[in-house]
Amino acid sequence: MKKAITFTLNNEVIETEVDPKWTLLYLLREVLEMTGTKEGCGYGECGACTVIINGQAVDSCLYPVMEAEGRKITTIEGIMLKSGELDPIQQALVQNGAVQCGFCTPGMVMSAKALLDEKERPTEDDIKDSIAGNLCRCTGYVNIVDAIKSVAGGR
Amino acid sequence: MSSLTKVGQRIPKKDAPLKVTGAAIYIQDMKVPGMLYGKILYSKYAHAKILKIDTGKAEKLAGVRAVLTGADVPNNFKFGFLKDNPPLKTGKVLSARDEIAAVAAISAEIAEEALDLIEVEYEELPGIFDPLDAMKEGAPLIHEEFKSNVLKLPWKLVAGDVEEAKKASAYIAEDSFSTQWVTHCCLGTSGCIAAFDMNNNLTMYSNTQIPSLAQNDYLEALKTFGLKNKRVRIIQCVIGGGFGSKLDTYAYEYIAILLALKTRKPVKIVFSREEEFFATSPRQCTITKISQGCDKDGRLTFREMEMVLDNGAYVSWGATTPSVMMVPISSLYKVQNIKYVAKCVYTNNTYSQAMRGYGNPQATFAIESCLDQLAEKAGIDPLEIRRINANEPGEITPQNFRITSCGMKECIDEVANRLDWKGKRGKHNNRGVGMASLIHVGGAARVYKSDGCGTIIKMDDNGKVDVITGSSEIGQGSETIISQIVAEVLGINIDDINVINNDTDVCPWDVGAHASRTTFVAGNSALGAARKIKAQILEVAAKNLGEDPQSLDIKDGVVFSTKDKEKNIPLSKVLRKVHYSLGGRMLVAENFYDPPNENFDQNFRGNLSVSYAYGAHGVEVEVDKDTGQVKILNYIAAHDVGKAINPMLLEGQIYGGGLQGIGYALGERMIFEKGVLKNGNFLDYKMPTAKDVPPVQAVIVETDEQAGPFGAKGIGEPGLVPTAPAIANAIYDAVGVRIKDLPITPEKVLRALQEKGKIA
Amino acid sequence: MRSYEYYKPQTMQEAVGLMDRLEDAKFIAGGTDVMVLLRQKKLALKNLISLRNIGDLVYIDKKDGLKIGSATTHTEIVKDEFIKRFYSALNDATTHLGSRQIRNVATVGGNICNAAPSADTACPLLVLDAKVIIVGQKGEREVDIDDFFLGPNKIALERGEIVKGFHMPQFGDNTGSAYIKHTRRQAMDLPMIGIGARITIKIGKSEVRCRDALCTIDTISNVLARLQDEELEIEDARIAMGVVAPRPIRAKQAEAALKGKVVSEKLFREIGEIAATEAQPRDSIRGEAWYRKEMVKVLVRRALMRSIDRVIRPDDTIYPERLW
Known part of the structure; x- marks a missing residue:
C-alpha cells in the first residue's frame, strides 16, 4: 500500500506516494529520477549514496523512506550555488584532481559538505574521519583530503 | 620545452565538473524506453551436475517476459580466450559463479523474485580448488575435452645458461612466494543494456574498456546466434572504474543480448x-x-622462476598474464641468464582476468623479496644491490627489449634520500625501511596483432575543435591528456576542445584502455592528427595573410606571422573562409598511430613496448610485535614517466595505484571456501579507507622519452607493482621476519615472530 | 522483497502497544542492521515499528551517573565531552564504530539489541555496570546488562518490550575506562576482538603523588614504572570481551584477580593471560581463533594500561597514541 509523505528536498517541498519498503535512495533514483546519488553497495558500506538529512551525512541506501517525512534532505543535485556555480567543495575537488572515475564523488561531496557545515576549521583527522565511510578505489584519497583541506583553510 | 603552455600543466580533469555535480550518467543511471530488467541465477555449487531446471513457476510470474537456460543458447555458443565458456551452463557447473538461468522482467524486483522461483536440482561433485591438486596425476578433469587441467599455453622463457650461471655465482638465494586472489572493487558495478533495432542490429550501452574488441566479440556471438551481417554499436556510459575488470566480455553481456533477442525489448543487466x-x-x-x-660484487648472474597460476574454471586474460610477468622476470635489473616456466591450471574456482599490472605485481613480489634475501647473503645493502644492477638507457635485455629512456637509478636515489635510507636502515627497533623497483611497459604493449589507435580531428565554424578518439576514458583522465596535447599543438584553449570517445559508430578503432598505453598511443595518435590539421589551417591562413605557412603559428586561437605579429587572423575566421567560399572544404584530419613495437616470437623475444616505465617505491614501517600489525609511517613512490603531461592527474595515478598496492600487500584477499566466495562485500573485503592512507609522496622523474607524445610514457599500472615487496622488505628490516605469502596479515606477522622467538 | 507496513509511534507506550497488537513485527531504530537484513532477505516481516521519532528515548542525562536513551545515536555520544572524560570506554567504542554516516543514525539501543558478539558498545556498557531499563505494557523493569545478553541475537526482552535506556552509576576521578577495538582497517570495520576495561583505584586522582611523572608525553608503561612506590591499589575492576564467545562477556576471573592488587604492568600482563583462558573465540573469515586468543592477552593488558592512564593523567590526548 502506498503512503503519502511530505518532506523538503533541496529546499523544495515534495509531496509524494511511497511504498514503505523503499529506501530513500530508491525514491531518489528510481522514482524521482535524481541519479546523482549513487548506489555502490546497498549496505551502508561504501558511502556512494550519502545525502544530508537535517544537517547530517547519512547513507540513503539504509534510510527507510518513511522516515523522510518532515525532514530536510539535501542531495548532490541541491549543492550547486544559486548562481549556477559549483559549491566551493565541488570546485576544490575539480581543482585538486580529486576526481577520477567519479562514482564515489557525489557521496564524497555530501560527506565533506556535512563536515564543513558543522565545523568550519576541521583538522586533517576530522576530514579523514568524515570520508572514511566513502570508499574510493581510484584516487588513494590523497587529493580528496587535500581538496577538502583547501576549502576548510580558505573559509 | 619551456615554451609549453598546456602540456606539463596541472589542468583539472575535463569531466570533473560533470562528476562532482552528479550529472555524469553511468550505466546504473541509464534508462532506455521500454527497457526490461535482466537478472541471473548462479550455481549453488562450485562443481555439480545439473539434473533438472524447472522454470515453469518463474515464467508464470506476472511481469516476467522471458526466462532463459543453457538450452536456449543457440549453436553451443561459447566465449572467452579459449572459447570454453558458455553464457548459460548446461549439464555441469564448473564454478560457483556459473550462470544457470536468466530472467527478463518489467522491473528489477520482479526479475529477482522470478529467480527465486526457478528450481534447480544438482548433484554435487567433488571439486578441485588448489591448482597443485589439479596438477596431480589422476586428478579429475575440469574440462574433460581438454584431457588435462594444465592449459596448453607454453609459457616458457629461456635466455643464456642458468645452470652455468649458477655454478659461477658467488651467492644464491632461493625461496617460494605466493599471492592471493584480489579483485578490482570498481565503485560502479558492471552492467549493460542490450537493444536491437528492427533489423536486428545491436546497440550495447556498456562500460567496457575495450569497445572495438567487445564489438568484435558481440559480432561473433550474433553470427553464432544466426544473425549474419549485422552491425554492433557500442555506446559507453561514464565508466565507474576499470582497473582491467572490463577488459573482456562477460557472460552477463551475452545473456542480455539473448534476453533482448527473445523479448524484442532492450534489456538492462547491472x-x-x-x-x-x-x-x-x-x-x-x-x-x-x-x-x-x-x-x-653483487652483480646479478641469473634468475630462475617457476610459477603456478590458478586459472579458475574458464579461460580469460588471466591465463595470459605470464606474458607480462616476463617483463620484470627478464628485464628488471641487468641479468643475462633467465629461465621462467609458468603453468596455468584449471580449478573449480572463479576464473581470472586482467587487473592493473597484469601479472607484474605477483612476479615483482617474488623477485624483489628474493633480491633482498640475496643482498643479505652477499652482505650488500639492498639499496646498493639495486643501484649496481639498475637498468640503463641503451640496454638490450634478454627478451630483446630495447631500453630507451630509463630513470631507474634516479627513482632509487629519490626513494633512498627521501626515506633517509642510511639513517633508518638496519636499526631493528621495530621500525624499518624497505624498497623495491619496477619495470613495466611504458610505450604500449603489442599483445594483439595491432596496438593502434585512431584519431579524427575536425574544426568547426567557431574555431572550436572536436577530437574523436578511439581511446576510452575510464576515469584515468585520457580525455584531458588528449586535450592538452591537441591544445598545445593547435595553440587553443582546453575548453575549446570537445573529446568524443564513447561511441563506436563515430569513434575510430583502438585496442582498449589497458597496458598503460592510452597516453602513449592515443596521445601520439592525437598528436599526429593535431599536426596534420594544423598544417591545413596554416595553409589556408597563409593564403589569406599572404604569408608563407612556415612563418605562421597559432596562439590563443589566433594564427599569426612569426615575422610580423600585426599579420594575424583568428581561427574562427580561417574556418569561415574555408566553409564560405566557392569550392569550400572542411578542416578534418585523421591519424592512426600504431607504435613500432613487436609481438613476441615463439621464444618470447621481441620489443613488446616502444619504451619502458621504471620506478621505485620505498617505505618505512613500524611493526607492533604484540599484535603483528604493520603501520606505514612513510611511503615514497618515485616513477620515471618520461614527461608528465599533467602532473596532477599523474600523481593521482600514483596515489591510487599505491593504495591499491598497499591493500594488496597488507589486507585485501578474496576468501573462498569450496570455491564459494565468503567475503564478497565491502565490510569483509578490506579495501583501504581514507583513514588507512599513510603519509605518501609521489615523485615524478622525467626522462623525456623520444617516442612518447611530448616525451611521455605510461603510468596507469606501475603505481601498484612494487608496493608489496617494498613493504615486505621493510618489515624484515624492522623485526627480522620475512612474510612470503600475501597479504601480510597481522596473524602471519605474529606467527612468524613467535616462530623466530622459538628459534632464537 | 515483501512489502511491509511502517509505523512511526511518537511515544513509548504507543510503540509497546503496536508491538502487542501487530503480528510479525519488529522494532527498527537507526536501521543500519535491520535494513541490511531485509535487503539480504534474512529477515521478512509484515510490520516495522520505528523508534526513531520517540523523543523520550533520546537523552543523555548526567545527574547521578550517566543515563543514555536507547535511541541516542552514536554521534551524539561521541560529541559528549562528559562521556569522553568519565565514561571513556563508551567514547572509544562509539568513535570507532562504522562510519560517520552510520554513527549519525545508528543508536546505542540498536547496537545492544542486535546482540552481535561484536557489538561495539556492549563491552563499554559491561565494564561501566550499565543497567538496561526496559519498558513494557506492565511498566518499567531493570536488568543488569550482563544478564541482558543471552546469546547471538538473543536478549532478555519479552515480546512487546522495548529498551528505554542504559543507566550507569557515577564514577569518581579514581576511575578510568577504555575500549580497544582490534580491526584490519582503520574505519568501516567490525572488531576482530573488542576489549573493554575499567579500573577504580582506592585513592583519588589528586592524591597520586609524584606529579612530575604524570605530566610527560612518556608512555604509560614508563610512567607506571616510575610510580612503583605509589602503591596504586585497585578497588574495583571490570574486563569485558567481544567476539570471544556467542555473546559479549565479562572476564570475571580476571576481574577478581585484579581486586585489591597494586597496579603494575606485570600484573596487567598476568591478567591478560587469565582473561585469555576465559575467552573461547572461533575461527571465522574475520579472524583466526588462535590469533584472537593471543589478542585477548595483549589487548586486556593495553586496555587496563589505558584505563589507569586515564585515572592518573589528566588528559589522554597529551601523549601520543601508540595503538592504532
Whole structure:
C-alpha cells in the first residue's frame, strides 16, 4: 500500500506516494529520477549514496523512506550555488584532481559538505574521519583530503 | 620545452565538473524506453551436475517476459580466450559463479523474485580448488575435452645458461612466494543494456574498456546466434572504474543480448555489489619458486622462476598474464641468464582476468623479496644491490627489449634520500625501511596483432575543435591528456576542445584502455592528427595573410606571422573562409598511430613496448610485535614517466595505484571456501579507507622519452607493482621476519615472530 | 522483497502497544542492521515499528551517573565531552564504530539489541555496570546488562518490550575506562576482538603523588614504572570481551584477580593471560581463533594500561597514541 509523505528536498517541498519498503535512495533514483546519488553497495558500506538529512551525512541506501517525512534532505543535485556555480567543495575537488572515475564523488561531496557545515576549521583527522565511510578505489584519497583541506583553510 | 603552455600543466580533469555535480550518467543511471530488467541465477555449487531446471513457476510470474537456460543458447555458443565458456551452463557447473538461468522482467524486483522461483536440482561433485591438486596425476578433469587441467599455453622463457650461471655465482638465494586472489572493487558495478533495432542490429550501452574488441566479440556471438551481417554499436556510459575488470566480455553481456533477442525489448543487466565481487574476474593467485644469484660484487648472474597460476574454471586474460610477468622476470635489473616456466591450471574456482599490472605485481613480489634475501647473503645493502644492477638507457635485455629512456637509478636515489635510507636502515627497533623497483611497459604493449589507435580531428565554424578518439576514458583522465596535447599543438584553449570517445559508430578503432598505453598511443595518435590539421589551417591562413605557412603559428586561437605579429587572423575566421567560399572544404584530419613495437616470437623475444616505465617505491614501517600489525609511517613512490603531461592527474595515478598496492600487500584477499566466495562485500573485503592512507609522496622523474607524445610514457599500472615487496622488505628490516605469502596479515606477522622467538 | 507496513509511534507506550497488537513485527531504530537484513532477505516481516521519532528515548542525562536513551545515536555520544572524560570506554567504542554516516543514525539501543558478539558498545556498557531499563505494557523493569545478553541475537526482552535506556552509576576521578577495538582497517570495520576495561583505584586522582611523572608525553608503561612506590591499589575492576564467545562477556576471573592488587604492568600482563583462558573465540573469515586468543592477552593488558592512564593523567590526548 502506498503512503503519502511530505518532506523538503533541496529546499523544495515534495509531496509524494511511497511504498514503505523503499529506501530513500530508491525514491531518489528510481522514482524521482535524481541519479546523482549513487548506489555502490546497498549496505551502508561504501558511502556512494550519502545525502544530508537535517544537517547530517547519512547513507540513503539504509534510510527507510518513511522516515523522510518532515525532514530536510539535501542531495548532490541541491549543492550547486544559486548562481549556477559549483559549491566551493565541488570546485576544490575539480581543482585538486580529486576526481577520477567519479562514482564515489557525489557521496564524497555530501560527506565533506556535512563536515564543513558543522565545523568550519576541521583538522586533517576530522576530514579523514568524515570520508572514511566513502570508499574510493581510484584516487588513494590523497587529493580528496587535500581538496577538502583547501576549502576548510580558505573559509 | 619551456615554451609549453598546456602540456606539463596541472589542468583539472575535463569531466570533473560533470562528476562532482552528479550529472555524469553511468550505466546504473541509464534508462532506455521500454527497457526490461535482466537478472541471473548462479550455481549453488562450485562443481555439480545439473539434473533438472524447472522454470515453469518463474515464467508464470506476472511481469516476467522471458526466462532463459543453457538450452536456449543457440549453436553451443561459447566465449572467452579459449572459447570454453558458455553464457548459460548446461549439464555441469564448473564454478560457483556459473550462470544457470536468466530472467527478463518489467522491473528489477520482479526479475529477482522470478529467480527465486526457478528450481534447480544438482548433484554435487567433488571439486578441485588448489591448482597443485589439479596438477596431480589422476586428478579429475575440469574440462574433460581438454584431457588435462594444465592449459596448453607454453609459457616458457629461456635466455643464456642458468645452470652455468649458477655454478659461477658467488651467492644464491632461493625461496617460494605466493599471492592471493584480489579483485578490482570498481565503485560502479558492471552492467549493460542490450537493444536491437528492427533489423536486428545491436546497440550495447556498456562500460567496457575495450569497445572495438567487445564489438568484435558481440559480432561473433550474433553470427553464432544466426544473425549474419549485422552491425554492433557500442555506446559507453561514464565508466565507474576499470582497473582491467572490463577488459573482456562477460557472460552477463551475452545473456542480455539473448534476453533482448527473445523479448524484442532492450534489456538492462547491472550487477549488484555481491555479483560484482563474485561474478567478475579477479587477479589470480600464484605460487612461485624463485632462485637468483650474484657474483661477489653483487652483480646479478641469473634468475630462475617457476610459477603456478590458478586459472579458475574458464579461460580469460588471466591465463595470459605470464606474458607480462616476463617483463620484470627478464628485464628488471641487468641479468643475462633467465629461465621462467609458468603453468596455468584449471580449478573449480572463479576464473581470472586482467587487473592493473597484469601479472607484474605477483612476479615483482617474488623477485624483489628474493633480491633482498640475496643482498643479505652477499652482505650488500639492498639499496646498493639495486643501484649496481639498475637498468640503463641503451640496454638490450634478454627478451630483446630495447631500453630507451630509463630513470631507474634516479627513482632509487629519490626513494633512498627521501626515506633517509642510511639513517633508518638496519636499526631493528621495530621500525624499518624497505624498497623495491619496477619495470613495466611504458610505450604500449603489442599483445594483439595491432596496438593502434585512431584519431579524427575536425574544426568547426567557431574555431572550436572536436577530437574523436578511439581511446576510452575510464576515469584515468585520457580525455584531458588528449586535450592538452591537441591544445598545445593547435595553440587553443582546453575548453575549446570537445573529446568524443564513447561511441563506436563515430569513434575510430583502438585496442582498449589497458597496458598503460592510452597516453602513449592515443596521445601520439592525437598528436599526429593535431599536426596534420594544423598544417591545413596554416595553409589556408597563409593564403589569406599572404604569408608563407612556415612563418605562421597559432596562439590563443589566433594564427599569426612569426615575422610580423600585426599579420594575424583568428581561427574562427580561417574556418569561415574555408566553409564560405566557392569550392569550400572542411578542416578534418585523421591519424592512426600504431607504435613500432613487436609481438613476441615463439621464444618470447621481441620489443613488446616502444619504451619502458621504471620506478621505485620505498617505505618505512613500524611493526607492533604484540599484535603483528604493520603501520606505514612513510611511503615514497618515485616513477620515471618520461614527461608528465599533467602532473596532477599523474600523481593521482600514483596515489591510487599505491593504495591499491598497499591493500594488496597488507589486507585485501578474496576468501573462498569450496570455491564459494565468503567475503564478497565491502565490510569483509578490506579495501583501504581514507583513514588507512599513510603519509605518501609521489615523485615524478622525467626522462623525456623520444617516442612518447611530448616525451611521455605510461603510468596507469606501475603505481601498484612494487608496493608489496617494498613493504615486505621493510618489515624484515624492522623485526627480522620475512612474510612470503600475501597479504601480510597481522596473524602471519605474529606467527612468524613467535616462530623466530622459538628459534632464537 | 515483501512489502511491509511502517509505523512511526511518537511515544513509548504507543510503540509497546503496536508491538502487542501487530503480528510479525519488529522494532527498527537507526536501521543500519535491520535494513541490511531485509535487503539480504534474512529477515521478512509484515510490520516495522520505528523508534526513531520517540523523543523520550533520546537523552543523555548526567545527574547521578550517566543515563543514555536507547535511541541516542552514536554521534551524539561521541560529541559528549562528559562521556569522553568519565565514561571513556563508551567514547572509544562509539568513535570507532562504522562510519560517520552510520554513527549519525545508528543508536546505542540498536547496537545492544542486535546482540552481535561484536557489538561495539556492549563491552563499554559491561565494564561501566550499565543497567538496561526496559519498558513494557506492565511498566518499567531493570536488568543488569550482563544478564541482558543471552546469546547471538538473543536478549532478555519479552515480546512487546522495548529498551528505554542504559543507566550507569557515577564514577569518581579514581576511575578510568577504555575500549580497544582490534580491526584490519582503520574505519568501516567490525572488531576482530573488542576489549573493554575499567579500573577504580582506592585513592583519588589528586592524591597520586609524584606529579612530575604524570605530566610527560612518556608512555604509560614508563610512567607506571616510575610510580612503583605509589602503591596504586585497585578497588574495583571490570574486563569485558567481544567476539570471544556467542555473546559479549565479562572476564570475571580476571576481574577478581585484579581486586585489591597494586597496579603494575606485570600484573596487567598476568591478567591478560587469565582473561585469555576465559575467552573461547572461533575461527571465522574475520579472524583466526588462535590469533584472537593471543589478542585477548595483549589487548586486556593495553586496555587496563589505558584505563589507569586515564585515572592518573589528566588528559589522554597529551601523549601520543601508540595503538592504532
